[in-house]
Amino acid sequence: ATAYQRDLQTGRLEHWSIGVQRQLGDSRTIDIAYVGSRGRNLIAARDINQPDPSPVARNLRPNPLFDDITLIESRGKSVYNAMQIKFQQRFDRGLTVLTAYTLGNSNDDASGFFASAGDPNFPQDSRNPGLEYGRSSFDVRHRFSTGFGWEIPLGTGQRWLENKGTLSTILADWELQGIVTLQSGQPFTVALLPEVDNSNTGRSTLGFGANDRPNLVGNPVLANPSPEQWFNTSAFTVPPFGSFGDAGRNILDGPDFQNVNLALTKDVSVREGVTLQLRAETFNLFNRTNFNLPDAFVGSPTFGQIVSTESPRRCQFGIKLIF
Numbered sequence: 001a002t003a004y005q006r007d008l009q010t011g012r013l014e015h016w017s018i019g020v021q022r023q024l025g026d027s028r029t030i031d032i033a034y035v036g037s038r039g040r041n042l043i044a045a046r047d048i049n050q051p052d053p054s055p056v057a058r059n060l061r062p063n064p065l066f067d068d069i070t071l072i073e074s075r076g077k078s079v080y081n082a083m084q085i086k087f088q089q090r091f092d093r094g095l096t097v098l099t100a101y102t103l104g105n106s107n108d109d110a111s112g113f114f115a116s117a118g119d120p121n122f123p124q125d126s127r128n129p130g131l132e133y134g135r136s137s138f139d140v141r142h143r144f145s146t147g148f149g150w151e152i153p154l155g156t157g158q159r160w161l162e163n164k165g166t167l168s169t170i171l172a173d174w175e176l177q178g179i180v181t182l183q184s185g186q187p188f189t190v191a192l193l194p195e196v197d198n199s200n201t202g203r204s205t206l207g208f209g210a211n212d213r214p215n216l217v218g219n220p221v222l223a224n225p226s227p228e229q230w231f232n233t234s235a236f237t238v239p240p241f242g243s244f245g246d247a248g249r250n251i252l253d254g255p256d257f258q259n260v261n262l263a264l265t266k267d268v269s270v271r272e273g274v275t276l277q278l279r280a281e282t283f284n285l286f287n288r289t290n291f292n293l294p295d296a297f298v299g300s301p302t303f304g305q306i307v308s309t310e311s312p313r314r315c316q317f318g319i320k321l322i323f
Contacts, residue, residue, distance in 0.1 A: 001066055003048070005073035009041040019084075027092035033084045042076030044110040046126035053199040055242030061202060068204045075129065078108035078136065094151035102143045106136035122204060122211050125244055135187045135250040143183040150176045177263040185257070187250035190214060190236055190296045200242045213245035214238055214298045220252055230255070230294040233304040255291040255306065259284055267322075277320040287313035 019033030049061045049069035063069070082104030089097040109132045110121045121137075123129040152174045192198055192212040199212050218235035225231060231252050239245045263281040270276050284290075290310040295302040 001049075001069045003069055003071045005071065005075075008072075009074040011039065011041045011043060011074060011076075014038045014040075027090045029088050031084075031086040031088075033086075035080075035082045035084055037078075037080045039076070039078035039108070041074040042078060042108070042110065043072065043074060043113050044076040044121075044129070045070050045072050045113065046123050046129050047071075047202070047204050048126065050126040050201050050204075052127075053201055053243050055200065055240070059200045059202075059242075068202055070205065076108065076110045077133075078106065080104065080106045094153055095148065096150075097146065097148045099146040100144070103141065104139075104143070105141065106139040107134060108136045109133040111137040124199075124211050124213050132249050134248055137187065137189075137250060139187055139250070141184045143181075145179065145181045147179045148177065152176060173267040175265045175267075177265065179259075179261045181257065181259045183257045185254035186293070188252055188254055188293045188296050189249050190220070190231075190247055190252065190298065192238065192245070193297045193299045196299065198238060198241060199244050212239075213247045213249075215245045216247040216251075227291055227294075227306040229304050230306055231304055233298075236298055238298060252296075254293040257290050257310075258288050259290065260286055273323060275322040277322060279318040279320060280315070281318070282313065282315050284311060284313045 015035075015037045017033055017035040019031055021029055021031045023029050047068040048071045049063055049066050051059050051061050053059075061067070082102050084104075085101045087097070087099040089095065109129060110123075112121050123132045125131060154172060154174060190213065192214060196212065197203055204211060214236040215238075216235060217237050218232060220231045220235040222229065222232050236247060261281070261283050262285050263279060265280075266278045268276040268278065289312075291306045292308045292310065294304055294306045297303060
């Protein structure tokens, strides 16, 4: 069954920030800011018909006439704090640049209403959902990005190869655009296989399944993680049957992410008010292997391994008519 909190509240967000901006020359600025927010009354869910963990084979629910009863309620909370630095160069000598760096931290007790790849968003112990409080599944501690556009000074009226006749016309009106993104990995939760009800509290229809977690018996962080073993799998053990595991939510970090996209464009004037734009674009220019999150289910044959990646390098060419 599904139930709703009788006095379900509208979620709210309190946001605050303070910053300073400094102008550097005629066309450049730098901003440094502290940004914070706090969310309350966020939508979350739990099983209000979950029994106490028990090794007894037939562990009846509080109301044995029902299986799980999912209560949708406004109990979720979140906190975000960050230092944000931004450098911007407005168009000057054919170049525009926007660079940003964020050092941030986001915590909550449910990062979304439905399940995601890194977080079941459903409590292990529905009687104590506050125990789920930890890093948000989308928390990224470090993120750097820069975007630029450069009108290449070639051809007629430019600094390079200005008076070369037809060659100047061909080389004119080219622009190089790019986006560079670097960020640290997002956290993830180690759990038991969805089909394993080790706590003997019943499976939930929301989230991964039973949502049980293992016990943490050592340091799960490896000094030199690899796709073959991203974390110390021996640091996690299956708890005794009829008990919850003590491993926390989102206590490990996934792989970082690095990407460079580049585009080269040329505008060709067809007639007054009509321009043909030729585009050549490359995504993941250096063909870097950006790994996805590892298999985080105890008991899986690939437990602790990374078995998938983001997209490899892709190139595309296009023609755009502007009128």
